[in-house]
Amino acid sequence: MKTLLFWCLLLCISPTVWAQRSGSVKIHAHNDYEKPVPLMTALENRADFIEADIWLMDGKLMVAHDRKDINPARTLDSLYLNPIVRLFAQNGGRISTDRTYRPALVIDLKDKFDDIWPVLQARLAQNIDIFNPFSNPNGIQVIISGSRPKVERMVDYPLFVQFDGRPTEIYDDETVRRVALISDSFYNYSRWDGNGDLPDADREKLKRIIRRAHDQNKMIRFWATPDNPNAWKQLRKLGVNVLNTDKVAECRKSL
Template identity: 25%
Template sequence: MKNTAPEKEEVEPQVTIVDIEEGVPRSRKCKTRVRRFGSVLRKSFQHSDKSEASPWPKIVRKVLYLQTVTLCLAVIGYVIYHALLLALIRRITPPAPPTNGLTKIVSSWVEPGTVTPAPPSWLPQFSRDVQPKAIHSHNDYWRRVPLFDALALGITGVEADCHLVNGELYVGHMAGDLRSSRTFRSLYLDPLTSILTNQNVANGVASSSTINGVWDVNNTQGIVLMTDLKTEGFATLAAVQEQLEPLRQKGWLTYWNGTAIVPGPITHVGTGNTPFAAVLNSSYSNSTYRSVFFDAPLDDLSSDLYNASNSYYSSVSINKVFSGKLRISHRGLSKFQLAIARSQIEKASSLGLVSRYWDLPAWPASTRMTVWEQLEDLGVGMLNVDAIEEATRWNWKWCHVLGLTLC
């Protein structure tokens, strides 16, 4: 009988993960670890005991798995959305305003006549780093700081509603708004006189015969001072012209000399009750000299009445042009409306006039900014706005994105 030695069981060598991965490239190691983690996660949810008779534990585990995955995806989406939103806000947020004489005046401004001595209307480096913009400050006297708020933002057109009461010109929208401290002189003419006087003082180093305007970066760029006459036109315009006489004598007003326009730092435009006849002929206007210009009707330029010799702006309420079935929608101007506006703007330009639409949509903000952009693209001469900070400092082409109004 043979004695056979019991066969030894062959023991498989234990191979660790480290041993397996020693020769594996790093990228494959990472993929392996990711697959292993995913496998463990699935098993933790898919584990089932064959002895379980009810299917509900398995269903509950699957539901929990789906909820966990959904929650993770939602958190990731939320983070990405808000990261993009914050990046966009940083992208369109305007830089800090420049520090110059204008910003200092705005910060310290008080109502005329309330303190003695009155705060200055001009300070050194008056409009440094301010870029002039073809924007009209509608109802400018409603600003916290009339005139200076607009100038600090580079706005080149301001508007004052003038009421002639007992020989004085008061500024306000309606008669009930008038106050003794808020006159055409105190809010506009006196500050402009101080500004232009100081802008044209010889510095002792170099002098020039050129008359400097408000803007340091472009001293030949003028501003438009529009008077919207609320009381009887002939008498009110005569009072405005009389108060402008000191500026006229210094050569600060743009005028027509009978053959051409001679530009000055200030262009005076009359609107509201301003009589066209008085613009053409008065104590201050005739065929060889005219320093007041009319606000011609933008929707009625078919005649040969209005041209650069007697008018500057050519304006109309946009709601007059587009009313009833042509009313502006929340999406802005339609193709048909754009064609009408383009023809009016081109007609005004051909006559040497500056086109302007007022009464633009104010709300919602997305509609307002869309119409601004559309008019700018059409080449409108002056963009009439109420929200001057938004119009001048924000990139309003990007203000309405991701379903949010960011400006």
């Protein structure tokens, strides 16, 4: 009974609850750190998932797409964790004055998981109430993407983190609960550029993957998708729950 109540609570408070049945669609702020004002621009446009790529350098978590682009001033602390803590203090224990808005922070690990995870876990633990939606219904859900543990090891990590799943992975009843959503490269199914209509053959391939994710009660996101209103519209019609975009404001307006 306690286990059942625990998972019911998770579904109630998690910002990553499956959106398909309600017909809603969410926005993933891809490579948010490349924006002139990271985090704040995404929050202003109510992005549901905010992505930061991180590397481990000299014991610090650095934010950059590639290792060669690392700037010592651009750390996970300075761009995301510390500003989030300040916002919680300013807004009475929540990320926003809007009580219905609870975005997730997607942290894409670029280095080996076993090397970078202990550092990230220790840093999150310093403000665990803010980054633990189990103890705080207003808390920020952290989703680990990129370098992740093997599927069978996902259940060994703290419950306050979830993982970005893949269509190629097989999850049992316990492990699937640790998966926030399913993600994959659009290029694995199509080279469509977003103009005109999606080719029928590509549409059928995408529908199969989308259906598989929905059968597991999971949202689905494709990265490397065409990034324009026509593409967003067609992907929504297919049942894609999370739109991956570099144009958060434009995408939000179109929705």
